[in-house]
Amino acid sequence: MHVMRRLRQAAACLALSTAVAAVAAPASAQTLKMVAHSDLKVLDPIWTTAFITRNHGYMIYDTLFAQDADSRIQPQMVDKYEASADKLSWTFTLRDGLEWHDGQPVTAEDCVASIKRWGARDSLGQQMMASVGTMKAIDAKTFQIVFKEPFGLVLDALGKPSSTVPFMMPKRVAETDPFKQIDDYTGSGPFIFKKDEWKPGEKVVYVKNTKYKPRAEPASGLAGGKVVKVDRVEIIEMPDPQQQVNAIAAGEIDVIEQPPHDLIPLLRKEKGVTLYNWNPLGHQFIFRMNWLQPPFNNAKIREAALLSIRQEDYLKATVGEPEFYKVCTAAFICGTPNAVNAPGDLFVKPNFEKSKALLKEAGYDGTPIVLLQSTTLPVLTNMAPVTKALLEQGGFKVDMQSMDWQTVVTRRTNKGPVSQGGWNLFHTFSVAADILNPISTSYMVANGDKAWFGWPNDPEMEKLRDAYAKETDPVKNKELAAAVQARALQTAQYGWVGQWYGPGAMRSNISGWLKAPVPVMWNIEKK
Amino acid sequence: MLDFIARRLIAIVPVLGVVAVFVFLMLRLTPGDPAAVIAGDNATSDQIADIRTKLGLDEPIWTQFAIWIGNVLQGNFGESFFFKKTVAELIAQRVEPTLALAICTLVFAVSISVPIGVMAAYRQGSLIDKAVMGFSVLGFSVPGFVIGYCLIYVFAIELGWLPVQGYVRIGVNFWQFAERMVLPSLTLSVGFVALISRITRASVLEVLNEDYIRTARAKGLSNRVVLMRHALRNAAVPILTVIGLGIAILIGGAVVTESVFGLPGLGRLTVEAVLSRDFPTIQTVILLFSVVYVVINLLIDISYTLFDPRIRY
Numbered sequence: 001m002h003v004m005r006r007l008r009q010a011a012a013c014l015a016l017s018t019a020v021a022a023v024a025a026p027a028s029a030q031t032l033k034m035v036a037h038s039d040l041k042v043l044d045p046i047w048t049t050a051f052i053t054r055n056h057g058y059m060i061y062d063t064l065f066a067q068d069a070d071s072r073i074q075p076q077m078v079d080k081y082e083a084s085a086d087k088l089s090w091t092f093t094l095r096d097g098l099e100w101h102d103g104q105p106v107t108a109e110d111c112v113a114s115i116k117r118w119g120a121r122d123s124l125g126q127q128m129m130a131s132v133g134t135m136k137a138i139d140a141k142t143f144q145i146v147f148k149e150p151f152g153l154v155l156d157a158l159g160k161p162s163s164t165v166p167f168m169m170p171k172r173v174a175e176t177d178p179f180k181q182i183d184d185y186t187g188s189g190p191f192i193f194k195k196d197e198w199k200p201g202e203k204v205v206y207v208k209n210t211k212y213k214p215r216a217e218p219a220s221g222l223a224g225g226k227v228v229k230v231d232r233v234e235i236i237e238m239p240d241p242q243q244q245v246n247a248i249a250a251g252e253i254d255v256i257e258q259p260p261h262d263l264i265p266l267l268r269k270e271k272g273v274t275l276y277n278w279n280p281l282g283h284q285f286i287f288r289m290n291w292l293q294p295p296f297n298n299a300k301i302r303e304a305a306l307l308s309i310r311q312e313d314y315l316k317a318t319v320g321e322p323e324f325y326k327v328c329t330a331a332f333i334c335g336t337p338n339a340v341n342a343p344g345d346l347f348v349k350p351n352f353e354k355s356k357a358l359l360k361e362a363g364y365d366g367t368p369i370v371l372l373q374s375t376t377l378p379v380l381t382n383m384a385p386v387t388k389a390l391l392e393q394g395g396f397k398v399d400m401q402s403m404d405w406q407t408v409v410t411r412r413t414n415k416g417p418v419s420q421g422g423w424n425l426f427h428t429f430s431v432a433a434d435i436l437n438p439i440s441t442s443y444m445v446a447n448g449d450k451a452w453f454g455w456p457n458d459p460e461m462e463k464l465r466d467a468y469a470k471e472t473d474p475v476k477n478k479e480l481a482a483a484v485q486a487r488a489l490q491t492a493q494y495g496w497v498g499q500w501y502g503p504g505a506m507r508s509n510i511s512g513w514l515k516a517p518v519p520v521m522w523n524i525e526k527k
Numbered sequence: 528m529l530d531f532i533a534r535r536l537i538a539i540v541p542v543l544g545v546v547a548v549f550v551f552l553m554l555r556l557t558p559g560d561p562a563a564v565i566a567g568d569n570a571t572s573d574q575i576a577d578i579r580t581k582l583g584l585d586e587p588i589w590t591q592f593a594i595w596i597g598n599v600l601q602g603n604f605g606e607s608f609f610f611k612k613t614v615a616e617l618i619a620q621r622v623e624p625t626l627a628l629a630i631c632t633l634v635f636a637v638s639i640s641v642p643i644g645v646m647a648a649y650r651q652g653s654l655i656d657k658a659v660m661g662f663s664v665l666g667f668s669v670p671g672f673v674i675g676y677c678l679i680y681v682f683a684i685e686l687g688w689l690p691v692q693g694y695v696r697i698g699v700n701f702w703q704f705a706e707r708m709v710l711p712s713l714t715l716s717v718g719f720v721a722l723i724s725r726i727t728r729a730s731v732l733e734v735l736n737e738d739y740i741r742t743a744r745a746k747g748l749s750n751r752v753v754l755m756r757h758a759l760r761n762a763a764v765p766i767l768t769v770i771g772l773g774i775a776i777l778i779g780g781a782v783v784t785e786s787v788f789g790l791p792g793l794g795r796l797t798v799e800a801v802l803s804r805d806f807p808t809i810q811t812v813i814l815l816f817s818v819v820y821v822v823i824n825l826l827i828d829i830s831y832t833l834f835d836p837r838i839r840y
Contacts (some may be wrong), residue, residue, distance in 0.1 A: 039799065041803070042565065042609060043611065044670065047567060049567030049568075049570055050567040050568075061734070080688075121574075123571075163567065179577055199620055200610045201621065202620075235787075239789075239795070239799075243679075243789055245691070247691045247693075250683060250684060250690070250691045252692065268680060350632065403557075407558045408566050409563040410558055410560035413560065413563055415572075442823075449572070450571065452571060455572075
């Protein structure tokens, strides 16, 4: 009898504690658990170009303009804007209701300070700031940029979709030295960063910003209404791709941003898991040569190398399934306004005989090309072996050196000869949204020592790029973009080696993942 | 004894000094520039050079060493190059999962391997002995990550009894903590069980042939008392030595096991720090592992006196 009474008391206590717990946790609380492509280390999206930090930026910050699903730039924090007839003076008015996470209103002064900090770090921003005469706040919600000379990419710059994105920050934060990291993470975006719950190597936590006022338009790409439909997002760090697959199959996580291509067949077989190509523009592989060191300091030898490329060999070796790649000979991404195919069979069908003839003409002495192979990024691992095979057929000798990606990243900064740790050739890839025009495409920069690794030096290319930046007529811009591509091929500045897509995986109870160049968490619903 | 402990503790200082110099030089001589990693893929050479200056990496190597060692001597292990957190803070966040994994693994391994090792020795040549030896060979030969994936497939995916991965802190929810520790600990235990059971068998076997065991049996003591009080106690010294050495294997194994099971421990912190060339973090973690290793070996040495009265320090 006594025992039964105790049991009843225990059961009552259990029922009570369950009820209390149910009250404490909101019945509708939804947590979206996602595995991203890497761990978040740096929290300042202006200080680094790392994509994981850019994605973090989209969670907690907002942008003045944003790119929609059709790659058009649309107002985001901006309500209305107008340009003078000569396109030298631009006035922007912020929309009502914009508020920082600490409750303070977003002001025009905050935006001016943010643009200045971004303009000190980003290549497109630097180009724009070089043309800016004055930039000042007119009133609390209005600011004006007056240019010294025409600049045709004002909206493209302020709505730049990928690294480095001009995120708006409070003035006190934006006034931080652009070469120092910020330590105040107050944004005005649709999510709030929970710094107290951030455990590097374990998880990053964001909660819904309940005060955020989305635009009225439906969400489209990175533009439109950023309506948050979950209460909390947890980005879980899970370095083992096989475990990511196991975890989504077991329902322990909801989304994998980009599983490796070799695990896609496994995910296809999982009931309750859907593959989803959230970035329809995809990515582009790059073939980068060092202009400073022989033999690629010789334009004919660089041209011979480009003649040996066959994009499909790379795409089959690295991506595999044709559904996830596209042979595309346009530098500025097939299906976008500046896309123009390369002439003839270039990049489609190699011409090894012509390559050998060019090498002979250039006096190539058979010194092996030092080709850096990254072995730690699955999507790049097979690139170098393909290059070695193709270049050897084209008459080159190749010394492929294998190393982890971080060593490639370090080694490529070395401008010296290969005997002193230098290099001749390496591969990388870009998010397509970063390389849609000659200004944002860092591979097209040809100002020698200041250019991206490989350091091409071609004043003619710089003139064309400059003309593109200053041109405000879209038709003429398209012509200039074609001229830039033609010039890059003429000097064999670099090679583009195919377009590819990395689908995400999500549980079938997840919907609303937007198609955009960046994986964004607003609009996603969990049932 | 106190004199011995004091001498051993003082001996830690030169050991740590050598480790510090060695780790520091190895990291600086290994290819890889943290500034290039931090800057990201689109950064230019100038931006990378600027970050290098900010991090002090353009200083001469001996200046960098002097600054670092000076700070360490004041208890300041520096700030991670990547996270805006001190290394001490990062390590403090990562200690619990590794400690939990190590303790669970040791408990699993010792409680399984010592009894089966003793049984194998006692029944030498029997089916039990052959099974233990067979398991031991298997445990040595199969890599930890293969065992981990097999356990995950059976217990987490097919049977759904345990979670696939992750870690819940013990203070947050004990049962969720416990169910997430089972598979990683079992995985890491396998090699450990193989090692300890084999050494236990060999040591006990050797002791069982000693005269004093025959005397104990002649006195009419039961097999249990002979085995546990006389044989195992006298065989304990090599077993303890192997357990001590096994801590090093455990630290190495934790790196793989933590990666497979998504445990945010020190092993994974080490891998992440090495891959991103986070010098302050790597240096501190390796110093910490060295201290742990030296202290555990000291404790093992002290414990010898409990089992073998002939040993006196």
